[in-house]
Amino acid sequence: xxxxxxxxxxxxxxxxxxxxxxxxxxxxxxxxxxxxxxxxxxxxxxxxxxxxxxxxxxxxxxxxxxxxxxxxxxxxxxxxxxxxxxxxxxxxxxxxxxxxxxxxxxxxxxxxxxxxxxxxxxxxxxxxxxxxxxxxxxxxxxxxxxxxxxxxxxxxxxxxxxxxxxxxxxxxxxxxxxxxxxxxxxxxxxxxxxxxx
Numbered sequence: 001x002x003x004x005x006x007x008x009x010x011x012x013x014x015x016x017x018x019x020x021x022x023x024x025x026x027x028x029x030x031x032x033x034x035x036x037x038x039x040x041x042x043x044x045x046x047x048x049x050x051x052x053x054x055x056x057x058x059x060x061x062x063x064x065x066x067x068x069x070x071x072x073x074x075x076x077x078x079x080x081x082x083x084x085x086x087x088x089x090x091x092x093x094x095x096x097x098x099x100x101x102x103x104x105x106x107x108x109x110x111x112x113x114x115x116x117x118x119x120x121x122x123x124x125x126x127x128x129x130x131x132x133x134x135x136x137x138x139x140x141x142x143x144x145x146x147x148x149x150x151x152x153x154x155x156x157x158x159x160x161x162x163x164x165x166x167x168x169x170x171x172x173x174x175x176x177x178x179x180x181x182x183x184x185x186x187x188x189x190x191x192x193x194x195x196x197x
Contacts, residue, residue: 001108001109001110001111001112001113001114002029002113002114002128002129002195003113003114003115003116003125003126003127003128003129004022004113004114004115004116004127004128004129004130004131004191004195005115005116005117005118005119005121005122005127005129005130005131006018006019006022006115006116006117006131006132006133007117007118007119007122007130007131007132007133007144007145007148008119008132008133008134008142008145009132009133009134009135009138009140009141009142009145009146010135010138010140010141010142010145013133013134013135013138013158014133014135014156014158014177014179014182015117015133016035016075016078016079016117017078017179017180017181017182017183018131018133018156018177018182018183018187019033019079019082019115019117020078020079020081020082020183021082021181021182021183021184021187021188022115022131022183022187022188022191023079023082023083023084023115024082024083025183025185025187025188025191025192026188026191026192026195027083029113029195030085030111030112030113031083031084031085031112031113031114031115032084032085032086032087032088032107032108032109032112032113032114032115033076033079033080033084033086033087033088033114033115033116033117034087034088034089034090034104034107034108034114034115034116034117034118035075035076035079035087035088035089035090035116035117035118036090036092036097036104036116036117036118036120036121037089037090037091037092038092038093038094038097038120039091039092039093039094061092061093061096061099061100062090062091062092062093062096062097062099062100062103063090063091064088064089064090064091064100064103064104064107065088065089065091066086066087066088066107067079067080067087067088067089068080074089075089075117076088076089079115084115085112086107086108086112088104088107090103090104097120097121097123097124098123098124101121101124101125113195119132119142119144119145119148120144122148122151123144128194128195129153129154129190129191129194129195130148130151130152130153131152131153131154131155131156131187131191132145132148132149132152132155132156133155133156133157133158133177133182134155134156134157134158135157135158135159136157136158136159137158137159152172153172153173153194154172154173154174154175154187154190155172155173155174155175156175156177156182156183156187157174157175157176157177158177158178158179158182159178173190175187175190
């Protein structure tokens, strides 16, 4: 089993599109895909709405759902359409990801390769490939993305020059990507080579 992690500096920079491009580009890798969403104080991992657990109750610290509808408009449906064998969405209250990961890990078999859309998961597991998406036009950076940038095997860069925040990644490979695919044959080949090595 190999693990590929696709992260990103913030929301809406192309993470899911890149993940789908890797899945579709490497159909022989028998992918299980996992999207992880962290919720902050005031939200419930079960459905993303407020409930008593948002005040600290352990009632709903995380929820795991399997995507079965490839025709849907969700990110997980897109991963299923791209060719993943199984797709899961793990919703977790901030600070509880370590507790929730065993639930997700029980879902993928030893014969599967796993593609995870998340930055924070790297605090709890080693990836064979970590590929964050960086959009040069976006100033916002998740703290986890900034902290984990030095672990990147390569950067998928949207539009233009990188700013000073990415200077810590000077030794990383860079691949130019653009909407709507946010992937390229070069990225697919890079991931294939890293997984084979």
